[in-house]
Amino acid sequence: MMTFTELQLDALAETFNLSLGEAAATFSAIVHEEITLSVPTVEVLNREDLAQRLENMQRSETRDRLCGINQHFHAGNNFQTETLLLFPEQGSLEIVRRMLGDTTPIEQITELEQDALAEIGNIIINSCMSSLANLFGTEMIGTLPTVEANTARALLEQHSHDEVILVARIGMTMAAQNTSGFVLFIMDVPSIQTFMKQVERLFNIA
Amino acid sequence: MKIAANIADRLDMGLIVLDNDMRIRVWNRWLEQHADTPSSQAMGKPLRELFAGHMDPRIMVVIREALDFGWPAKMSHALHPTPLPLFTRGNSNERIKQAIDITPMEQPDGKRMCLIQIRNVSEIARREQLLRQQARMLRTELEHLNAAQAELQRSELRFRELARQAPAGLFETDSVGRWTYLNDRCCQLAGLTHGKGLGDHWLNIVPEADRERILSSWLQARDSATRFAEEFKLYKSDGSYSWIRCDAGQLRDENGRVQGFIGTFTDITEFRERAMRNEFRANHDSLTLLCNRERFELKLRAAVSGAREIGNKLALLYIDLDGFKGLNDEYGHAAGDTALRSISSRLRRVMRNEDIIARLGGDEFAVLVTDYTDERMLASVMAKISQAVALPINIGPCHVRLGCSIGVSLYPDHAQDAAQLLSHADQAMYTNKRQRKESQQKNQQAAQAKPEQLSNVLPIRNTNS
Numbered sequence: 001m002m003t004f005t006e007l008q009l010d011a012l013a014e015t016f017n018l019s020l021g022e023a024a025a026t027f028s029a030i031v032h033e034e035i036t037l038s039v040p041t042v043e044v045l046n047r048e049d050l051a052q053r054l055e056n057m058q059r060s061e062t063r064d065r066l067c068g069i070n071q072h073f074h075a076g077n078n079f080q081t082e083t084l085l086l087f088p089e090q091g092s093l094e095i096v097r098r099m100l101g102d103t104t105p106i107e108q109i110t111e112l113e114q115d116a117l118a119e120i121g122n123i124i125i126n127s128c129m130s131s132l133a134n135l136f137g138t139e140m141i142g143t144l145p146t147v148e149a150n151t152a153r154a155l156l157e158q159h160s161h162d163e164v165i166l167v168a169r170i171g172m173t174m175a176a177q178n179t180s181g182f183v184l185f186i187m188d189v190p191s192i193q194t195f196m197k198q199v200e201r202l203f204n205i206a
Numbered sequence: 207m208k209i210a211a212n213i214a215d216r217l218d219m220g221l222i223v224l225d226n227d228m229r230i231r232v233w234n235r236w237l238e239q240h241a242d243t244p245s246s247q248a249m250g251k252p253l254r255e256l257f258a259g260h261m262d263p264r265i266m267v268v269i270r271e272a273l274d275f276g277w278p279a280k281m282s283h284a285l286h287p288t289p290l291p292l293f294t295r296g297n298s299n300e301r302i303k304q305a306i307d308i309t310p311m312e313q314p315d316g317k318r319m320c321l322i323q324i325r326n327v328s329e330i331a332r333r334e335q336l337l338r339q340q341a342r343m344l345r346t347e348l349e350h351l352n353a354a355q356a357e358l359q360r361s362e363l364r365f366r367e368l369a370r371q372a373p374a375g376l377f378e379t380d381s382v383g384r385w386t387y388l389n390d391r392c393c394q395l396a397g398l399t400h401g402k403g404l405g406d407h408w409l410n411i412v413p414e415a416d417r418e419r420i421l422s423s424w425l426q427a428r429d430s431a432t433r434f435a436e437e438f439k440l441y442k443s444d445g446s447y448s449w450i451r452c453d454a455g456q457l458r459d460e461n462g463r464v465q466g467f468i469g470t471f472t473d474i475t476e477f478r479e480r481a482m483r484n485e486f487r488a489n490h491d492s493l494t495l496l497c498n499r500e501r502f503e504l505k506l507r508a509a510v511s512g513a514r515e516i517g518n519k520l521a522l523l524y525i526d527l528d529g530f531k532g533l534n535d536e537y538g539h540a541a542g543d544t545a546l547r548s549i550s551s552r553l554r555r556v557m558r559n560e561d562i563i564a565r566l567g568g569d570e571f572a573v574l575v576t577d578y579t580d581e582r583m584l585a586s587v588m589a590k591i592s593q594a595v596a597l598p599i600n601i602g603p604c605h606v607r608l609g610c611s612i613g614v615s616l617y618p619d620h621a622q623d624a625a626q627l628l629s630h631a632d633q634a635m636y637t638n639k640r641q642r643k644e645s646q647q648k649n650q651q652a653a654q655a656k657p658e659q660l661s662n663v664l665p666i667r668n669t670n671s
Contacts, residue, residue, distance in 0.1 A: 118280050
């Protein structure tokens with residue numbers, strides 16, 4: 001299995017962090033309230049470890065579903081990735097409702113709330129992609145986000161048949177609410193090879 | 207291309223394509239209608255110019271990102287309700303609520319274009335608002351319901367505890383009359399072990415002698431839908447008893463059908479006994495426990511009318527003690543009371559149960575003989591009375607003797623009603639007294655030579671005093 005060194009991962013986290021700062025600023029401007037996105041931690045995990053990790057996270061939440069916001073990006077022929085932002089459904093729903101200024105509890109997420117969640121995911125994913133695009137010095141062309149609420153395994157099942165997933169864990173805080181989510185970059189083998197070569201080259205850390 | 211334009215015009219959403227310079231390349235019919243701008247006017251114009259000053263600034267940012275970096279973007283209605291100045295047809299005051307998707311489009315020439323899709327979500331927003339409103343109302347109602355339920359539970363607990371501790375016996379039965387609930391006090395009054403007896407008919411506790419009467423009263427109350435109220439004695443295992451009053455009413459369901467009965471058991475033993483004591487006191491002389499004058503007159507009237515009906519005879523004896531005043535003066539009222547009590551009990555002893563004896567007041571007594579037959583019987587009665595009165599009476603320090611004068615009146619011979627009978631007997635008694643006095647005086651004169659003449663009151667020293 002391919003791996004990154006600790007230093008490489010730290011460097012990646014720092015790159016993401018810059019972009020996430022911009023995403024947080026965008027949110028704050030939209031809802032006129034301070035929203036912070038925490039410094040991400042970046043790891044490379046195999047699918048089973050990730051599924052386990054996500055299930056553990058779910059257990060601490062009251063609901064056992066995750067909300068997934070998915071976009072596909074590609075950079076020419078040598079790199080493509082599915083990006084998947086995962087939040088606990090309940091936590092993300094509370095944040096969205098707080099952003100919208102209406103905390104009326106409704107059992108199911110509404111269509112407009114789902115749309116809002118897609119926009120929030122879109123902003124976070126785009127900011128991460130901008131970091132990668134900067135690193136690669138190339139364009140990352142994407143598709144519109146789609147939203148789905150499901151168990152962690154079911155959400156992962158639809159995408160990953162590869163061993164390795166790049167995971168950036170980020171926390172999102174608004175007022176007293178905070179929730180933490182994962183941005184997953186699910187790449188095919190050629191893509192991850194390209195990705196690693198780029199990282200080795202750029203950070204020049206062996 | 208023509209087909210594509212055709213499709214675009216038929217879409218129920220706004221469709222804009224911008225070229226790399228942000229000039230409008232596609233402007234479908236939906237936009238012509240909602241932006242009130244014909245395609246001919248929009249085509250080729252920069253978007254910023256067309257909507258000058260009326261756009262959410264973020265839309266330009268995300269369009270730029272799509273064109274420059276190839277990033278798609280979503281602008282949700284929730285976070286940007288009305289980014290573009292689009293209106294419902296014929297209403298230029300209210301902007302359409304929008305959800306906008308912005309997607310980069312790669313072109314063969316390498317110059318990227320940008321597709322903007324605008325959905326009208328006014329109706330969805332309205333429905334969701336309604337949903338929220340309903341959710342809020344439901345939540346409020348639920349809170350009220352929960353509060354009411356909590357209060358009901360508290361109240362239920364309160365009443366259960368009250369019922370348990372109540373000093374009255376409380377019970378419920380089913381429609382047949384079988385116990386379904388008994389509080390502690392009811393178990394105690396009914397002589398049931400706690401928790402036992404449920405399912406049994408409540409009339410089982412009533413003594414057999416009373417059962418038929420109570421059952422018929424219960425059935426009548428049940429059938430006529432009136433309240434049931436009965437009093438009966440319940441015997442305990444030690445032979446003592448309690449007077450119980452049972453009150454019960456029907457419990458009906460929402461359709462008016464009788465579900466059962468709810469009622470109370472009250473121990474009225476003390477009340478009953480007090481009432482009996484009061485009644486006795488009202489009708490009897492407290493010193494001698496004989497009938498008083500009022501009671502006697504009542505009984506006399508009843509006896510007269512009874513005798514009149516069946517043609518019976520009555521004899522009324524009016525008795526006045528001789529020398530009672532002297533006894534009172536010499537030995538005090540306590541001695542007088544002792545003498546009255548003593549004479550009363552002797553009268554009761556010598557008379558039969560069916561005869562009525564009364565103290566009419568002071569030292570006057572009356573006896574009513576209810577089945578008078580002849581003079582011989584009367585003479586025997588009078589003799590018995592005289593003897594009984596004349597026996598020595600122990601008044602403590604000494605024994606005394608008293609005599610009595612008796613007046614008789616007979617029904618129907620002397621009088622026709624109670625008052626006349628009494629008055630006649632009274633007069634006869636006085637006549638008797640006078641005759642007795644005169645004969646005594648004659649005796650005294652004849653025996654003047656003897657100084658130890660017997661007086662009316664004859665003291666005999668008690669040996670132990």
